[in-house]
Each structure stands twice: as structure tokens, then as C-alpha cells.
Amino acid sequence: MNLNHQALGFWEIIIRTRPLSNAEISVQGYSKCVRQESCQAITWTGHPESRFTFDVVADENVSQEKLFKVAGLPMVENCMGGYNSCMFAYGQTGSGKTHTMLGDIEGGTRRHSVNCGMTPRIFEHLFSRIQKMREDGKKGVYVENLKEVEVTNARDVIQQLIQGAANRKVAATNMNHASSRSHSVFTCIIESQWESQGVTHFRFARLNLVDLAGSERQKSSGAEGEHLKEVSFNLGVGILTNNLELLLVIINLVSISNGKSLHVPYRDSKLTFLLQDSLGGNSKTIIIANISPSISCSLETLSTLKFAQRAKFIKNNAIVNEDASGDVIAMRIQIQQLKKEVSHLRGLVGGGGEVQDNDVSIISFPGSPGSFKWEGAQGSFSPFPLASAKKISQLHNSVFDKSSSFT
Numbered sequence: 567m568n569l570n571h572q573a574l575g576f577w578e579i580i581i582r583t584r585p586l587s588n589a590e591i592s593v594q595g596y597s598k599c600v601r602q603e604s605c606q607a608i609t610w611t612g613h614p615e616s617r618f619t620f621d622v623v624a625d626e627n628v629s630q631e632k633l634f635k636v637a638g639l640p641m642v643e644n645c646m647g648g649y650n651s652c653m654f655a656y657g658q659t660g661s662g663k664t665h666t667m668l669g670d671i672e673g674g675t676r677r678h679s680v681n682c683g684m685t686p687r688i689f690e691h692l693f694s695r696i697q698k699m700r701e702d703g704k705k706g707v708y709v710e711n712l713k714e715v716e717v718t719n720a721r722d723v724i725q726q727l728i729q730g731a732a733n734r735k736v737a738a739t740n741m742n743h744a745s746s747r748s749h750s751v752f753t754c755i756i757e758s759q760w761e762s763q764g765v766t767h768f769r770f771a772r773l774n775l776v777d778l779a780g781s782e783r784q785k786s787s788g789a790e791g792e793h794l795k796e797v798s799f800n801l802g803v804g805i806l807t808n809n810l811e812l813l814l815v816i817i818n819l820v821s822i823s824n825g826k827s828l829h830v831p832y833r834d835s836k837l838t839f840l841l842q843d844s845l846g847g848n849s850k851t852i853i854i855a856n857i858s859p860s861i862s863c864s865l866e867t868l869s870t871l872k873f874a875q876r877a878k879f880i881k882n883n884a885i886v887n888e889d890a891s892g893d894v895i896a897m898r899i900q901i902q903q904l905k906k907e908v909s910h911l912r913g914l915v916g917g918g919g920e921v922q923d924n925d926v927s928i929i930s931f932p933g934s935p936g937s938f939k940w941e942g943a944q945g946s947f948s949p950f951p952l953a954s955a956k957k958i959s960q961l962h963n964s965v966f967d968k969s970s971s972f973t
């Protein structure tokens with residue numbers, strides 16, 4: 567039984583500006599291609615100037631810890647609550663994606679490094695939350711990654727990250743001497759299980775942490791180059807075209823969010839196939855779009871801001887992934903008890919009568935306790951006083967959820 571708590575929402579977009587590098591300062595001084603307006607607005611200072619607003623705009627002084635508190639911490643809470651969650655780092659090569667997602671992980675221990683990035687911090691927090699739940703003895707949780715490596719603490723996760731980072735193709739470029747030329751997708755499945763009144767509840771969530779390959783000014787020529795130009799033009803992002811399949815998926819998702827009915831080409835690349843749910847479905851998704859303030863990166867920065875602005879319009883539909891099953895006898899006993907309570911409450915409000923099997927599933931309440939409605943064989947009740955209605959509403963939730971788990 568899926569308890570079907572839904573969270574409809576748009577992608578959350580965060581812009582993060584990295585500091586100018588020493589090399590950039592020595593060539594062009596301190597002039598920049600962007601101006602921070604507020605913690606939600608940024609202006610591209612080219613011609614003509616363009617102002618953009620996002621959920622969060624983090625300037626170069628925002629620490630790894632602060633960014634984690636803004637973006638990572640709520641994500642862990644979402645996952646613990648059973649929502650799939652996904653975080654992408656997007657941006658041109660050398661703009662700070664790996665710094666954001668991984669940061670300084672040398673040495674394998676995160677706790678004391680101020681520069682460790684989002685992923686190690688997320689797992690530190692996740693395991694401390696899990697530890698507390700163990701401690702209270704009600705729930706057991708385990709985490710495993712895509713390779714089915716079982717991990718029991720944040721340090722185990724860091725070891726996996728170090729191994730993954732070493733596997734990543736790294737090639738020096740003019741922009742960034744440790745530039746990564748492949749996507750890094752770190753997926754973690756969080757499952758929890760607990761018992762309540764003879765019923766076993768299962769909750770699970772998928773957490774995707776993605777450090778995309780850096781986008782660069784497109785240099786391809788011929789048919790491929792033309793196609794890429796067309797895609798960039800359609801997306802309105804200008805010249806960043808490295809993540810072609812991802813961009814194509816995003817174009818269609820934006821159109822779908824605007825009411826169009828379109829096929830989304832998730833299967834055109836491994837990345838989009840793997841992240842299908844995070845991109846357009848059951849997930850709460852955050853993009854951290856990393857930008858460089860350097861004048862020499864001005865066009866790429868504008869392109870990333872335009873990309874992020876587009877992505878803001880994608881809607882997801884996250885659902886709590888929860889099932890309840892258990893001992894049928896225990897559940898029947900519980901239903902009997904609840905029926906008795908309903909009968910008792912009916913007596914209190916003047917309805918009277920035994921509760922029949924059908925009654926259990928025909929209670930409905932449209933939301934607010936004051937507008938409580940009863941459509942059973944006993945006829946209609948006028949609205950309950952608030953206190954009783956609340957009680958019945960809770961009862962209703964309980965009866966309805968547990969009885970529907972038989973189906």
C-alpha cells in the first residue's frame with residue numbers, strides 16, 4: 567500500500583559563484599561578469615545587463631557548511647521521510663561542481679575538514695540521524711549503494727566516494743587542471759522498517775547526488791555541431807552544449823510543465839535513463855548551478871544562468887514511498903477495535919448503531935475538520951464539533967490506511 571503523500575513542486579535552483587582564481591586576478595584584476603543583488607538575485611553585467619532570480623544565490627563567501635545547511639540538510643530530512651531526492655551540480659568546466667559536491671575528501675575523514683563538500687556532509691548527517699533512530703529502538707535502517715556495497719557509517723561512504731573519484735576520468739584542460747570529463751552519479755537507497763500495533767511499515771527513498779561533466783564552449787563542427795547549436799538555441803541557453811541529452815530532456819520537461827504533451831527522451835543516454843525519476847517524476851530535485859565570476863567566462867556564466875532559469879519551471883511530483891503490511895490477524899483485531907471506537911463516537915454524537923464493514927471505507931473528510939462529511943449507510947451527519955471531528959479524522963486515517971493494505 568502506498569500511503570501516497572504527495573509533494574508537488576518545482577525544481578529548486580541554487581546558483582553558486584566561485585571566487586576568482588589567482589590566475590584570473592593576475593590577468594584581469596578583480597572585475598567580474600556578475601553582481602550579486604541579494605540572496606535570491608544576481609545580475610549578469612554584460613551587454614545588455616540581465617537580472618535573474620532563483621531560490622538561492624550563494625556568493626563566493628558562502629561556506630561549504632552554510633550551503634549544506636541550505637540545500638543538503640533538508641534533503642536528508644526529505645529522504646528520511648520517504649521522498650526520493652536528487653541534487654545535480656551543473657556548470658561550465660572549472661566553475662566549482664566537484665568542489666560543491668565532493669570538496670576536500672583527502673584523508674577519508676570529513677568531520678574536521680571545513681572544505682568537505684555536500685556529499686560527505688550529507689552522509690555524516692544521514693548516519694547521525696540513523697544512529698539516533700537506532701538508539702530509540704523503534705526503527706532499523708540500512709543504507710546501500712548502487713554497487714550493493716553495504717555501509718554502516720559515513721566513513722564507509724567516504725571510502726566509496728574516494729574510490730569513485732579515482733575511477734573518474736580526469737583530463738587537464740586550460741581551464742582546470744583536474745577537470746573531470748565524466749559524470750559522477752552517487753546513488754544511495756535508504757530503507758527503514760518499523761512495527762506498530764502488529765503492522766510492519768516500510769519506507770524507502772533514493773538519494774541521487776550528481777556531479778555532471780563540465781560544459782564547455784561547443785567546438786564541434788559539421789552536422790553534429792549544427793545539431794548542438796540548434797539544441798542550445800531551442801533551450802535558449804546560448805553556447806553550453808556538452809550535456810546534450812540532458813538538455814533535450816530538460817527542453818521537453820519544461821514544455822510538459824507548460825501543459826504540452828510530449829515524449830521525453832530519457833533513454834537517449836545512460837545518465838538520463840538512470841535519473842529518469844529525479845528529472846521528471848517522483849523526486850524532490852535541486853540543481854546547484856555553479857558559475858565563474860571571471861570576465862573571460864562571461865558567456866558561459868550567462869549560459870548557465872539561462873539554463874538554471876529554464877530548469878526552474880520543471881515540476882516534479884514526489885511521493886512518500888511507504889508500504890504497510892503485516893500480520894493479518896493483528897490487523898483484523900485492530901480494525902475491530904477501531905470499529906468499536908467508531909460506534910462509541912457515533913453514540914456520543916447521536917448517530918448510534920454498529921459499524922458495518924462497508925462503513926470503514928466510506929468515511930471521507932475533505933480536509934478541514936469543520937467540513938467533515940460522512941457518507942455511510944447511516945445517512946449524513948451534520949458537521950461535527952471541531953474536537954470530535956478531529957478525533958474521527960484521525961480514526962479515519964488509521965482505519966482507511968490499514969484496511970487498504972489488504973488490497
Ligand SMILES: Nc1ncnc2c1ncn2[C@@H]1O[C@H](COP(=O)(O)OP(=O)(O)OP(=O)(O)O)[C@@H](O)[C@H]1O
Pocket residue numbers: 583584585626657658659660661662663664665666742744745746747778779780781856
Ligand atoms: N566555492 C569555492 N571556493 C573556493 N574554491 C573553489 C570554489 N569553487 C571552486 N573552487 C576551486 O576552483 C577550481 C575548479 O573547481 P572544480 O574542480 O570543482 O570545477 P568543476 O566545475 O568540477 O570542473 P570540471 O567540470 O572541469 O570537472 C578548484 O581548484 C576548486 O577548488
